[in-house]
Amino acid sequence: MPELPEVETVMRGLKPALEGRRIEGVLLKRPGLRFPFPERFAERLTGRTITSLSRRAKYILVSLDSGDILLIHLGMTGRFTVLSPAGARNLGEFYFEAGAGEGGEGSHDHVVLGLDDGTRVIYTDPRRFGVMDIFPEDETTSHKLLAGIGVEPLGNAFSAEYLADRFRGKAAPLKAALLDQHVVAGLGNIYVCEALYRAGLSPRRKARTLVRRKGHDPRLNALVHHIREVLSDAIAAGGSTLQDFAHTDGEAGAFQQRFLVYDREGESCQRCGRKIARLVQSGRSTFYCRKCQS
The missing domain is CATH 3.20.190.10 (MutM-like, N-terminal)
Structure with missing residues (x-):
């Protein structure tokens, strides 16, 4: 999708x-x-x-x-x-x-x-x-398909403070929390995997562990930065072609050539050399490095 x-x-x-x-x-x-x-x-x-x-x-x-x-x-x-x-x-x-x-x-x-x-x-x-x-x-805001959707990840409202507020007390894995469309609008499996790798955060980590009694873990700032970065990079590349998607000039999206972890199970991590692992979360494949992401 x-x-x-x-x-x-x-x-x-x-x-x-x-x-x-x-x-x-x-x-x-x-x-x-x-x-x-x-x-x-x-x-x-x-x-x-x-x-x-x-x-x-x-x-x-x-x-x-x-x-x-x-x-x-x-x-x-x-x-x-x-x-x-x-x-x-x-x-x-x-x-x-x-x-x-x-x-x-x-x-x-x-x-x-x-x-x-x-x-x-x-x-x-x-x-x-x-x-x-x-x-x-x-x-628009009350339409059945749009009501309750979270903030846009490329918009000004998306911040570490916002995520800390939404993650407070949330026991769900970090990846599942980010895929929740009521938290962040439009994030999908591919780009969450890539952003978590760039941020050095495990997809299995509980979302609430990045929240402090007063404020938040500094790694939330890095996560927000890398989510914005990976989405911007993907848009600039025309998206990712996993089947036959092509963009405005008929060329295939090129971002899949820059995947660091997604769909790279068994390949070497570009940081540490350890094999990229795969696990299934909520019925979806998650790709990550056990050593570089914690």
Whole structure:
């Protein structure tokens, strides 16, 4: 499933093609994705101008001049293909598997948006775990998929003091605490593994052990720094390609070439030479160095 850097990459790639454009037509090729499309979905999109795109956690938010928000989650295999008026794919491609049909007629092409300049935006999703919803902008913080989500890890509210407050009394392993979307928005398995390695913290450590009666363990400052750093590095690299993800110029994300621990079980730690270990936490693989992370 795409994590924050991949969703950010897709959102940034869609911006130049969508912002300021009017949606002239909406083709829904099935009644829904993971959930049914909301009532009057196509009607509420048709004729509206896209004013801006943003990201919240792992969701893309498309603001419309009607005051509505189009919410998009890519699920496991969702991607967008943007076709220019001439049919050429020169405005960006966003893949997790094989490309969309040239006219949106592919068997896994489920939503086609026609824009006022002739551009077509095709949403393709073989496993149909993606989500699309539309709702009034003033319901953003209360929407069922967005309510209670924690702070953005690249935002000003994310700090060691914030984590200390959320970790106080928490017996959960540090990795599980960071993956809790109510604590930090958008963090996923890959980047938590990498950030914990950079910070020298064990994924098995109890989150509360980094909290002091007054204040916090200085290693929380390092953790915040490395979370920001690994996410920024991944976004700059266009995300990580584990299957067939590609970013705006059609090239694969490159951050997987910089993994220090993720998916490197049995390989040598670049710091101490000890073998990278793997364990399963909450059904997910965790990769770490037993010597360098404590």
